[in-house]
Amino acid sequence: MHAELSIDRRPWTQVDRAGAGAADPLGVDGVKTTYVRNEEIYGEGEPSAFVYRVLSGVARTYRILADGRRQISEFFLPGDVFGLEAGIDHSLSAEAVSDCVLVAIRRSHLAERAGRDNGTAHKLWSLTLHHLGRSEEHMLLLGRKNAAERVAWFLLDMAKRIPAQGQVDLPMSRQDIADYLGLTIETVSRTMTQLQDDDLIALPSCRRVMLSDRTGLADLAA
Amino acid sequence: MHAELSIDRRPWTQVDRAGAGAADPLGVDGVKTTYVRNEEIYGEGEPSAFVYRVLSGVARTYRILADGRRQISEFFLPGDVFGLEAGIDHSLSAEAVSDCVLVAIRRSHLAERAGRDNGTAHKLWSLTLHHLGRSEEHMLLLGRKNAAERVAWFLLDMAKRIPAQGQVDLPMSRQDIADYLGLTIETVSRTMTQLQDDDLIALPSCRRVMLSDRTGLADLAA
DNA sequence: CGTCTCATTGACACCCTTCAAACGAAGTGG
DNA sequence: CCACTTCGTTTGAAGGGTGTCAATGAGACG
Numbered sequence A, B: 001m002h003a004e005l006s007i008d009r010r011p012w013t014q015v016d017r018a019g020a021g022a023a024d025p026l027g028v029d030g031v032k033t034t035y036v037r038n039e040e041i042y043g044e045g046e047p048s049a050f051v052y053r054v055l056s057g058v059a060r061t062y063r064i065l066a067d068g069r070r071q072i073s074e075f076f077l078p079g080d081v082f083g084l085e086a087g088i089d090h091s092l093s094a095e096a097v098s099d100c101v102l103v104a105i106r107r108s109h110l111a112e113r114a115g116r117d118n119g120t121a122h123k124l125w126s127l128t129l130h131h132l133g134r135s136e137e138h139m140l141l142l143g144r145k146n147a148a149e150r151v152a153w154f155l156l157d158m159a160k161r162i163p164a165q166g167q168v169d170l171p172m173s174r175q176d177i178a179d180y181l182g183l184t185i186e187t188v189s190r191t192m193t194q195l196q197d198d199d200l201i202a203l204p205s206c207r208r209v210m211l212s213d214r215t216g217l218a219d220l221a222a
Numbered sequence C: 001c002g003t004c005t006c007a008t009t010g011a012c013a014c015c016c017t018t019c020a021a022a023c024g025a026a027g028t029g030g
Numbered sequence D: 001c002c003a004c005t006t007c008g009t010t011t012g013a014a015g016g017g018t019g020t021c022a023a024t025g026a027g028a029c030g
Helices: A107-116 A118-144 A147-161 A175-182 A184-197 A216-222 B108-114 B118-144 B147-161 B174-181 B184-196 B214-221
Strands: A030-035 A041-044 A050-056 A059-064 A071-077 A095-096 A100-106 A168-169 A206-212 B031-036 B040-042 B049-056 B060-062 B070-076 B091-097 B100-106 B167-169 B208-210
Touching: A050 A107, A059 A175, A059 B118, A071 A118, A071 A175, A071 B118, A095 B091, A100 A107, A107 A118, A107 B118, A118 A147, A118 B060, A118 B070, A118 B108, A118 B118, A147 A168, A147 A175, A147 A184, A147 A216, A175 A184, B049 B108, B060 B174, B070 B118, B070 B174, B100 B108, B108 B118, B118 B147, B147 B167, B147 B184, B147 B214, B174 B184
Parallel strands: none
Antiparallel strands: A030 A100, A041 A095, A050 A100, A059 A071, A059 A095, A168 A206, B031 B100, B040 B091, B049 B100, B060 B070, B060 B091, B167 B208
């Protein structure tokens, strides 16, 4: 990895000291805001005025079809940034998966600083490239993988992103997982059970997953 | 659309005068290269040394699984730019869909210029955001749409991107379309026939599509 | 005209969805 | 402390949409 292209993923909470008005790692002041579970952060079509960094909790962005079919495009964990979009209006909606605290950074301030400071401009670009890389991986999953491969990939990805050893506490519901993986809630549930029967994982509770056989999961995830 | 976020999509051929060594709209010298149909432009895992602009013809980027399943992430038409990735190595492969001419722009030159010139930096970022927006749309398609909706969306998208009126001359094979839409070649073929039976399109030849009912197609594409 | 490649069509199988019911955990009120 | 409710998850049975396998058809080219 290029050092200059790497992304700072430290949960910002750890260095937060000032609350509202403190500078984000992107170098621009933001306002700390709390959202409760399932609360809307922004909606598709609304003006895209802010970029958000997650301090605690988890957020999701998604698109929805007229008949209610939903595709979650990404989950955002502490340290992650979302809300960067091409147009002046949001083409995605965003909601809180769990109660969460975000820093909202005014997009115009960010643009202004990026115009002056190459470092900020470069960070924003890197962040966008990182998202693009993940969405390409996501497309491969949605277009070409079966249910077991999708779920195995998802669990490994979550284990990578959530700091903990040997287990994952999933922050989202089965419905969220299904809408992220392009499956139904029933298929996700059945697949989890199957992975458990195959001794690849254990499920002490429905939100807690022990990865008993990471190699086996990785083989599946392809 | 922000004027500053808009993308210059003019086919560069129209302003090309010097051949190799001429400056791209991105402001950096590039080398014009010709590729024949199905020729590899770069492979997954190779060092990512160049960014490409299509002058003529069409290119595809894709990822492939160990057993050969392929997901095409995007087609690139004249004027389009591809090859921008987060890491130092390509995470996608790229090939020529048809014989095509590309300008290869050295990434290090681009990075150097972006470091000096905010305009270039901003163009690169906008381009990346544009790709990200498209890939989010693509994820919705792959995760939640059925075959008819996928094909209808694809035809409308191609009609938008390929200048012509009332008809589209598809530059790619059914296999390419299938791998882009997350379907099989047989399903694409059957769906095209079905759309024709429903009087939404006409197929004078397998590469030429007349969009007889754009409204009906748009309703389907959702 | 023969060959090669790609596209279309048909028959059948299977993975995932749909519909439905049971189960379990968490919270509330008696 | 225990019914009761609510919400989310799991499990079952059945159906459908898409994949697989195979054969036929249609252009392109020599």
